[in-house]
Each structure stands twice: as structure tokens, then as C-alpha cells.
Amino acid sequence: MAPQPLRENRVEMSEEGMASASTAPRARRLALGLGPERLLTMYRQMLLARALDQRAWALNRQGEAPFVISGQGHEGAQVGAAAALRPGVDWVVPYYRDLALCLAMGMTAREFMLSVLARADDPSSGGRQMPSHFSLRRARIVTISSTVATQVVHAAGIAYASQLRGLDEVTITTLGEGSTSSGDWHEALNFAGVHRLPLICLVEDNSYAISVPRRLQMPIASVAERAHGYDMVGADVDGSDPLAVYEAVSQAVQRARAGEGPTLIRARCTRLTSHSSDDDQRRYRPAEELEEARCSDPIDRFRAYLREEGLLTEEAEGQLQRECGEEVEAAVEAARAAPLPDPGDLERHVYAEG
């Protein structure tokens, strides 16, 4: 293979980009090509994800769900990313905070609740895995483990197969900033860079890996800076702004489909809950910081934006909240009524059957 010339890379900072959250909101959404209906769909997906997540915590505290892990505070980044992808065509190799992403790509509220209550019909794992270990074959959401960053290598392999088979598919994989410290992450991005794969790596940077702050994971401010070393474009965006993430992921999708290779995106998110139901972040995060985090709640920010745009009335907001609440309760009831896994099935699916 002839050596390829070094390309000039850049880390795109959304604040300097053409579509800034603070100015000319109408011009911004027009520039992005998102109509009012799409925006309201995105907002509803965020609301539904939040409501499901909160309900899962309540089920945990009531003793019905043994374990919950949360995506609260990441909904903007995830819904923004999903809006740029083609459900069922593009591949999603997620991590455990991606409830909103999976909902937006085709998972239902009921399917999520089946996993929270570990029921037999849970499409992610039949109740075998902890909740939020998402998998949904029909939506090309790929099964994941609890080890971190192993899935990024799978995403590179999926993208390599798309390239080898000549298929017009893009693969997106996500992880937290702490997981980028692992060797698998480097190995995957290196491989993706070498082969200019149609891959997007979205780092949902919420500043904490359980209790360990970002400054102890990496010596740089933004993990997107690492893109240079893999000869790929790096973008750093406000993850609490779904439109900023939509824009960055859309550009990455365009690059991938044009054969221009992978993109590394860091979305600055906020973690509104403890790491999981077994963690208490008040032990390691100061109260003022937690208060501050609530101010960057992506749902509040997107609501304010839609209000400012005149796309969301108070009445419509109330209607959406009611609908989501009903959907969540219906999902909980359906999951409660669904059968538990059969202990007789313990030894099934170790190998192919039949």
C-alpha cells in the first residue's frame, strides 16, 4: 500500500463553530436542517430516558431492582448523536450509560424495564446481564460486557467488515472518559486510523470514572486531542447541547460515508447521579460541584432552547411529561407481569443449539 500523506488534523471546538448555542437559535437549527418535529422528537426521547432512569432508581430503592446504573445528564449527547444516525443501518456499540441513545435507536421503554427487572423477555440478555448492558439485534445495538473499552475494538472490527464488504454503514461506539485510559481503546483507534474505517468514537466525558476525576486519567484537557495521533479528526463539543452533538456526529457520519475515515468526538457531559445504585457520589464530590452539575442538566437547557424558539408551549410540555410518565408506568407494569427466566434455561446458549 502506498503511504498516505499526513493530513492536517484539527480539534473542532463547538464554541467556535458555526452553530453556537448562545446566538441566533433559529438560524442554528435551520443550518442544521432539523425541523420542529425532529426537535420535539429528540426532546421527548430525552424526557422518556430521564423518566425511565428515575423510575429504575425508585425500583432499586424500593427493593425491586437489585442494581441500577444511570445515564442522567448524558441524554443530550446521546439523543443528538442518534439523530445523526440511521437506525437499523448504522451500528451502535454502546456502553452502560446509553439509555437515551438506545431508546432513540429503537429500544422501547418496555424492553428497558424488562432488563431492569431481569425478566426472561429482556432483549438485551434475557435477564442474564445487569441492567443497561444494552443489546438489540434488530436495531444493530451490539451486546456489551461490563469490562470497559473492549467494545471499542469490536466496533473497529464491525467497521472493518463494513469496509471489506463494501457496505454503506457507519459504526458508532461510546464510552466514558475514564475508559479511554485502557489499552483496548488505543488499540482500536489505532487500527481504525490505519484503515480509515467508517467509525465514530463518542467519548461521553462526565469528568468522573466512579470517583476518579479526569485529571488522574489523562494529562490533557480534552481526550479529543488524542485524535492527532491516530490521524483522525477530533471534535470537542458541549454534550449538554443535543444540537452541538448532532452537528459533530453528522459531520463524522459524512466523513465516514465518504471514505474519509474515523472521528473522535468528546462530548462534555455531566453526571447527575452517583455512578450506580451502589455508589454515593457525595463522598467524593463537593456539594457546590453537584449543585453546579444540576445547572448543566441537558433537559433543562434543551427545554429553554425550545421555549426560546417558540417550539414548546407550557401545554405541550405538560402533555409530553404526561405521555412519558404513562409510558414508563405501562413499561413497569408490563415488566412486572412478565415471567422471570427459567432456571432450567441456565445452560442454554453456551454454544449454538440444534
Added chain:
Amino acid sequence: MAVKSLIEGIREALVEEMERDPRVWVLGEDVGRKGGVFLATDGLQARYGEARVLDTPLAESCIVGVAIGSALNGLIPVAEIQFADFIHPAFDQIVSEAARIRYRSNGAWSCPIVIRAPFGGGVHGGLYHSQSVEAFYAHVPGLKVVIPSTPADAKGLLKAAIRDPDPVLFFEHKKAYRSIRGEVPAGDHVVPIGAAAVRRPGTRLTCIAWGLMTHYCLEAAETVAAEGIDAEVIDLRTLRPLDRGTILASVRKTARALIVHEDNLTGGFGAEVAAIIASEAFEHLDAPVTRLAGPDVPAMPFNRPQEEAFMPSPEKIAAAMRRLAAY
């Protein structure tokens, strides 16, 4: 039938499977232009191109992880780990990922990959080019572990591994690559995974081995045959799934069992075979189940005297056979 070496059997299987199924692809370190450090993939890249016979970065977790991903997206990867000693960085991808993809998704996803790796000592490979790693992986449900000992099996079992719907670890003894020759059936010769082979029928004792040790056991059996000890030699061929039926039928007949492996004794796969015999054929035994294995040192030394001291040999096996027969 043409007489070929074990590595020619491997290569023949790869060529025929790549020819038969465009989904099959090969990846690993030096597998492309060089054709592999042992030349197992010699000529494949010229025939099938750089994308289907891929020289990967020097990163084993990447090799296995990329193989897994490509399998999730419809390809059938045959990944080469250059030496079994270097497979450990990929342990997580093999054990936490490949082995559990079907189970953890309740059957929604599967992981049809093959991981080939040369293993074993006796070639002055030192600590890091001599290891036997089969016990680590034979421990893991969800994986299959195959070790051919003849050129015909190398071809037939590798074809079966490539067509298998689950992850298969395929360990090839590097000392057997060229030293072991035999007839290889032409064309689509497939040997089913999970069946042991009785390589030498006998009545006095049962010797159980895999890989190069099968040949050492056969050599030892010939030696002790002259002394009136008629040993049966079983080549397991597959450690997981294990052919318990062939082992137990033989031990019930001979009443004596000797298990031979290069891997160190403690926690080696021989322990599992011994436990099965002890629990399933206890009333048929006339002697304790015996193991001859590598010593419990971290790995095989490079220098000749210590390497020879480490490796089981036909002489050591013959001595163990005599002791067992005399018990």
C-alpha cells in the same frame, strides 16, 4: 493420498475455506506479505489480497477484538496469534467477550471466530516461545479448544473450526509443524470437533495425550511393546468439548490410565481428565490415575539441559508406562 507436513495441512484448509466462502478472512502479525513466521499463511495474501489477509498492528487484544467485531458483522475471521505465549493480552477479549457473546445475549448474537496459535516446546523457544496455554481456555465454557496432532487432522479440524458457529481456539504444536508428516486427504476433508481418536489400540494401559505428546506416547508405546506392555494411545484432538466416552471406554478396558502433557502439572488439563476417570471409572481401576507433565516452574528454559529436563520425552513416558503397568 499425498504425504504432507502438519503445517501444509493447515495451509490447505485455509486456502480451501477462503476459496469456498468469501466471508472467511485471515488476520494477524506477519500473516500477509511474509506468510506468517511459520509460513502457515504463505501465498494467501497474493491470492486473496491485503484486505482479506491482513497484517495487523502488533497488538493481540486488537487482533482478537477486531476478529470478534468482524464476526458480528457477518465475516468469518481466522486470527493468528504468532505464538501462544503472546495470547495473554487477548485473554479478556477471548474470555470476557468471545466466550460470552452468545450466552450474555441469550442467543441473539454469536461469535464464529477461529484463533490459531502455535504452542509447545522442545524447539529452544525459551520462556516465551514454548508455552502450552490450553488449560486456561479449556476451563472456559463458550469456547472450543482444538489441538490437532496429524496433518490430516490439522486440515480437517481447521475446516470444522472455520465452519463452527462458536469461537474455537486452535492450538498447533510448533515442533510438529514440519517434523510430523502424514497422508492428507485431498478435497473437502472435515473432521468433526469433539471426537478423540484411538491412535494405537492396546490392552494393558491407556495413555491419553494431545498435540506432539501423542507422537511421543506412540513412540513410548512401541518401546514398551517389546517388553510385553500393550499400551492404548488416545489422541484427545479436542479438549473442549471433551470426548469422555472414548476415554472412559478405554480405561474401563485397560484399568490403568496415564495422562501426558507438556503444560505444568498443577491445574493442567490432565487434572480434569484424571478427575473424570476417578469419578466415572473408579471401580474399573487397578492402579492410581497417573499424570506425566511439565514441572511446576514458570516456563521452559532456553538452555538445552533444562529444556530437556522440562519436556516429557518418549523415554520418560516409557518409564511412566512401565511403572503403571507394574503397579
